[in-house]
Amino acid sequence: xxxxxxxxxxxxxGRFGASVAQNLCRLGHEVLAVDSDEQLVNDVAPYVTxxxxxxxxxxxxxxxxxxxxxxxxxxxIGSNIRDSILVTVLCKEAGVPQVIAKAVDExxxxxxxxxxxxxxxxxxxxxxxxxxxxxxxxxxxEMMELSDEFQIAxxxxxxxxxxxxxxxxxxxxxxxxxxxxxxxxGVFRVSPGAHEVFQAHxxxxxxxxxxxxxxxx
Numbered sequence: 757x758x759x760x761x762x763x764x765x766x767x768x769x770g771r772f773g774a775s776v777a778q779n780l781c782r783l784g785h786e787v788l789a790v791d792s793d794e795q796l797v798n799d800v801a802p803y804v805t806x807x808x809x810x811x812x813x814x815x816x817x818x819x820x821x822x823x824x825x826x827x828x829x830x831x832x833i834g835s836n837i838r839d840s841i842l843v844t845v846l847c848k849e850a851g852v853p854q855v856i857a858k859a860v861d862e863x864x865x866x867x868x869x870x871x872x873x874x875x876x877x878x879x880x881x882x883x884x885x886x887x888x889x890x891x892x893x894x895x896x897x898e899m900m901e902l903s904d905e906f907q908i909a910x911x912x913x914x915x916x917x918x919x920x921x922x923x924x925x926x927x928x929x930x931x932x933x934x935x936x937x938x939x940x941x942g943v944f945r946v947s948p949g950a951h952e953v954f955q956a957h958x959x960x961x962x963x964x965x966x967x968x969x970x971x972x973x
Contacts, residue, residue, distance in 0.1 A: 761785055762827040765852070766804075767812040767843055769796040772858060772879040773832030778803045788821065812843045815850075824851035831857040831873070837864050841871055848872035908936070909969050913958040916973075923950040931971060933964035 762785050766777040769791035777789040781804050789800050789807040801807040810817045812833070823829060829852045833840040840857060841864075847855045848871070857873040859865035865876040917925055927933050938945045938952065939959040945952070962969060 763825065764788070765821070765823060765826040765829040765847075766790065766832060767829060767847075768832035768834060768840075768858070769793070769800050769807075770832065770834045773830065774800045776830050776832060781805060788826070790821070813839050813846070815846050818843075818846055818850055823847060826852060828852065828854035828856060831855060833858065835860060837867075840864070841867055844868055844873050845871050906964065907966050907969060908961065908963050910939075911960045911962050911969070911972055913954050913956070913960055914973055915956070917954045918956050918958075920954060921950065922948055922952050922954070925954070931964070932968045933962050933972075935960055936963050937961035 764777075764780050764785055764787050766773050766780070766787060766789045769777065769789055773789070773791070774796070777787050777800055780787045787804040787806075789797070789804045790810050790812055791797050791807075792809065792811050794809050797807045797809045808821075810821070812818060812831075829847045831840055831843050831847065833843060837860065840859075844855055844857045854874045855872065856875045856877060857868045859868055859876045859878055865878070868876050922935060927935055935948060936946070937960075938948050938954075939961070940955060940957075962972070
C-alpha cells in the first residue's frame with residue numbers, strides 16, 4: 757500500500773530538481789519547489805503544488821517557508837558546491853527530518869554527509885524518478901533493475917510482519933514476491949526457510965515486479 761500524502765521541499769530546479777519535484781507531485785504528494793532563477797520557477801510551476809523564487813542560502817527565507825514542517829527536503833542545487841553545502845546545513849539546523857542532497861563528486865558527497873545530509877545522490881546514477889520513488893515508499897531502502905519487468909530491492913520489514921513466519925505471511929502467494937535473503941544485525945541469511953520468523957529491523961532482499969514491491973506495507 758502506498759504511503760499517505762507527504763510534503764516535500766525541493767531546492768534547486770535544474771533538470772534534476774525539476775524532475776524530482778514533478779515526479780513527487782505525480783505520486784500524489786505536496787511539493788514546494790524553490791529556485792532563485794525566475795524562469796526555472798515559472799517552468800516548473802504548472803507541475804507542482806507551489807513554486808516560489810527565493811534564495812535558499814538565506815536562512816530567514818528558509819524559515820519563512822516553514823521548512824521544519826516538511827517531511828523531507830531535496831537539496832538539488834547544481835554545481836555551486838558551497839551553496840549546496842550551506843543549504844544542507846541550514847535545512848538540518850531548521851529541523852527538516854530528512855535531507856537528501858545532490859553531489860557532483862565523491863569529495864562533495866563526503867562533505868555533505870559530514871554536515872548532516874541523510875542521503876547523498878548522484879544524478880547520473882539516481883535519476884529524479886528513482887529518488888521520488890524512494891521518498892514515496894520509504895520502506896524500500898535500495899533498488900536495482902534486473903530487467904524492464906523485474907527488480908531486486910532492499911526493503912525494511914513491515915511492522916505487522918514481525919513475529920510471523922515466512923509461511924504465515926505467504927509472501928509468494930499473496931504478494932507475488934520472492935524473499936531471497938534477510939539481513940539481520942549485520943548477518944546476511946540466504947534463502948530463508950518457510951519457518952523463518954521476521955524480526956523488527958530486518959532488511960529483506962526481495963525479488964519481484966515493481967508494482968508488487970510497491971504493495972509491501
